[in-house]
Amino acid sequence: xxxxxxxxxxxxxxxxxxxxxxxxxxxxxxxEGVLGPALARSHVVRHPFTAEHGHxxxxxxxxxxxxxxxxxxxxxxxxxxxxxxxxxxxxxCTGCGICxxxxxxxxPRIKINAEKNVAFKCDLCRGREGGPICVEYCPFQALKxxxxxxxx
Amino acid sequence: MAKSYGWAGxxxxxxxxxxxxxxxxxxxxxxxxxxxGVGLNAKIFWDLGCPKVDxxxxxxxxxxxxxPLTGIYGPFSRGEVCAISPQCHPDELFTYSGFGGxxxxxxxxxxxxxxxxxxxxxxxxxxxxxxxxxxxxxADDLWGVETFEAQRVLMNDExxxxxxxxxxxxxxxxxxxxxxxxxxxxxxxxxxxAVMGSKNLKAVAVRGTGVVAVAKPDRILxxxxxxxxENKKVVPMVRLLFRTPYMAPQETKVIFARKYFKKHYGCxxxxxxxxxxxxxxxxxxxxxxxxDWVWAPRFSIEPKEIWExxxxxxxLGINIYELIGIAFLLTLSLEAGILTMKEIEEDIGxxxxxxxxxxxxxxxxxxxxxxxxxxxxxxxxxxxxRFTEHFRKKLVYGERLADLYKExxxxxxxxxxxxxxxxxxxxxxxxxxxxxxxxxxxxxxSPKAMEHFGLPxxxxxxIVDLSKTVYEGAxxxxxxxxxxxxxxxxLPVCEFWALITxxxxxxxxDLRIFESMLFSAVTGLDMDVxxxxxxxxxIWNLRxxxxxxxxxxxxxxxxxxxxxxxxxxxxxxxxxxxxxSGPIDKGKFEALKDRYYELRGWDANTGWPTRAKLExxxxxxxxDGLASIGRLP
Numbered sequence: 199x200x201x202x203x204x205x206x207x208x209x210x211x212x213x214x215x216x217x218x219x220x221x222x223x224x225x226x227x228x229x230e231g232v233l234g235p236a237l238a239r240s241h242v243v244r245h246p247f248t249a250e251h252g253h254x255x256x257x258x259x260x261x262x263x264x265x266x267x268x269x270x271x272x273x274x275x276x277x278x279x280x281x282x283x284x285x286x287x288x289x290x291c292t293g294c295g296i297c298x299x300x301x302x303x304x305x306p307r308i309k310i311n312a313e314k315n316v317a318f319k320c321d322l323c324r325g326r327e328g329g330p331i332c333v334e335y336c337p338f339q340a341l342k343x344x345x346x347x348x349x350x
Numbered sequence: 351m352a353k354s355y356g357w358a359g360x361x362x363x364x365x366x367x368x369x370x371x372x373x374x375x376x377x378x379x380x381x382x383x384x385x386x387g388v389g390l391n392a393k394i395f396w397d398l399g400c401p402k403v404d405x406x407x408x409x410x411x412x413x414x415x416x417x418p419l420t421g422i423y424g425p426f427s428r429g430e431v432c433a434i435s436p437q438c439h440p441d442e443l444f445t446y447s448g449f450g451g452x453x454x455x456x457x458x459x460x461x462x463x464x465x466x467x468x469x470x471x472x473x474x475x476x477x478x479x480x481x482x483x484x485x486x487x488x489a490d491d492l493w494g495v496e497t498f499e500a501q502r503v504l505m506n507d508e509x510x511x512x513x514x515x516x517x518x519x520x521x522x523x524x525x526x527x528x529x530x531x532x533x534x535x536x537x538x539x540x541x542x543x544a545v546m547g548s549k550n551l552k553a554v555a556v557r558g559t560g561v562v563a564v565a566k567p568d569r570i571l572x573x574x575x576x577x578x579x580e581n582k583k584v585v586p587m588v589r590l591l592f593r594t595p596y597m598a599p600q601e602t603k604v605i606f607a608r609k610y611f612k613k614h615y616g617c618x619x620x621x622x623x624x625x626x627x628x629x630x631x632x633x634x635x636x637x638x639x640x641x642d643w644v645w646a647p648r649f650s651i652e653p654k655e656i657w658e659x660x661x662x663x664x665x666l667g668i669n670i671y672e673l674i675g676i677a678f679l680l681t682l683s684l685e686a687g688i689l690t691m692k693e694i695e696e697d698i699g700x701x702x703x704x705x706x707x708x709x710x711x712x713x714x715x716x717x718x719x720x721x722x723x724x725x726x727x728x729x730x731x732x733x734x735x736r737f738t739e740h741f742r743k744k745l746v747y748g749e750r751l752a753d754l755y756k757e758x759x760x761x762x763x764x765x766x767x768x769x770x771x772x773x774x775x776x777x778x779x780x781x782x783x784x785x786x787x788x789x790x791x792x793x794x795x796s797p798k799a800m801e802h803f804g805l806p807x808x809x810x811x812x813i814v815d816l817s818k819t820v821y822e823g824a825x826x827x828x829x830x831x832x833x834x835x836x837x838x839x840x841l842p843v844c845e846f847w848a849l850i851t852x853x854x855x856x857x858x859x860d861l862r863i864f865e866s867m868l869f870s871a872v873t874g875l876d877m878d879v880x881x882x883x884x885x886x887x888x889i890w891n892l893r894x895x896x897x898x899x900x901x902x903x904x905x906x907x908x909x910x911x912x913x914x915x916x917x918x919x920x921x922x923x924x925x926x927x928x929x930x931s932g933p934i935d936k937g938k939f940e941a942l943k944d945r946y947y948e949l950r951g952w953d954a955n956t957g958w959p960t961r962a963k964l965e966x967x968x969x970x971x972x973x974d975g976l977a978s979i980g981r982l983p
Binding site: 213214215216217218219220222223224226227228230231232233234235236237243244246247248249335337338 | 421422423452455458459498501502510532533558559560561562563564567570571574578585612613614615616617618619620621622623627629635
């Protein structure tokens, strides 16, 4: 396993989040080339009558259950050496779903793309210049790309 | 058929009477020509034969559509409602009303570009849509429930559903009832909430877990860079402006901004988030934007009173714009000496509030009035036009009240606002409702259009200082804005963001270039500026054909209420306080109409579109349809 130097995570500030869904739109467009929160890694849980919106996204666990559970560890689920993000290699993933069961969050932050039969999750826009696209486009800086310590 | 991009692919048709649900391919409606939104709605209505029924007849189709751009990043997540409108006066006309929010995008994720609702359910129902599963469900328990609570109840079953709902006002057929999504996104003008009510349809709840394919994701990402850059120029201004009742005194604004403002709010996927959420303890939390504030300063500057009336409107499902209707008319009638305080209390049956010099609190007045509207009480619930019509016969001074109404209301039952320009006057005269969703365009975009056409500068067409008014060329402005409006309401693009203004960089960038590039990237169809402009013209011509076929529209009908040609009128409808219109010179206005019909390629005697124009736009079937009823010149 690679040594993780700069472990990063997405943090969400519910006090300013407008629930607009820009993060979902940009995520599904950038990663899947389609429109729709169903294939977005970022998921806004909207509460229009309290305006307290939640946000479900992979927390990039220190000890990622999904990574350790994957039968193809380090092939299908890997850890990015730069950001510490757990990411899925679509070419290797068989869509078995074991990682989803291993996710400690409810709802699980890994989902299955039924059409491709692969699992998908937030990889902090691995390799994207400028970092995670949701952070870049969020109109209120409700999403931030921070170190894991700051994000807890 | 080749894979379709941008459109969800199906139009849902629901017959409430026979409980039949059909899914029609969007391709059947030639979306590459009619696009979506009002264009798609007009095409659907034309194909249904433009039924000559009343607004509350079960045969009035309620059509709700999104467009191909709905769901992408930017000000595009809008829907358009079209139906025969109960608010239009004296005749109920086929018209439109746009709304934002979450519903349009969610509808597309469920797989539908539009929903057509026909017939009337036997008892209260709501429509439940979960992707391909469509059910007409019992809504007995929801009937009479206010809009926020009704949505909360429906969200118990489907927490992430997006819901269009009506309040008690719609159920009881108030002609100023809205269709609401969440707290503040409403299809307001037109009274379409009552059309839903007449169908016994309380709500449409949609949950979509699908996706919409787009042709060129990378190109869209590239174009969104432009949006993000341009957005930076307008966001701070608009967000700040509409964070508080912007026409109110500074003290009121400060209280809203400091004490009650919670956060920003807006439509799905839009970076602008131009609405704001306020929370006043004891009254409640809700959203507000431009229209929610316009009435306020005239009647009350007390934050709690403003907020209480806003929430009542939203919860009861009443068009907030109509707060500038009856209440406004009464104010003016007092000022003009038509009515006295005593007469308002005794004859009209409303408490006289403080701002009229009476004893009731403004809160008491508005609460009584809004509840009368929500209870469907005649004449209060009928809209200001029918309200005055009612008293015209009953009161000795009713005739004067009706005259005053004609000053406050410009045409067809819609109140005077944003009419400072000949272009917008002609637009108003040739449409089926007020052109409020092009009003910003006249101010912001048309000056650039005029430059583009080599016309005199914008100020030449204003009708404030008549000594300066130029009539020649105004027809160009109107036609340009109308085509553009049709396009915007079809793609759709939010009027409010005034997107095109910020993207228009003459001379190298023609108008609408950004929209045509975005349309091409989303749909994969090759669309240039000329062709996209032509689509706007096509949609306007189809709308005109519907007016001609269903509503016997002729040149004579293309006019404004008489006072606008007789005297200068001060617009007191909220925002535009101090705006003066007219008098417009009747003879010159008729000559302007001549030039407008000629420019449009329509017959000047009848105001009907010609076969040549319709066929040029690919509307041969429409020309044949008009010919078969003898209405093709």
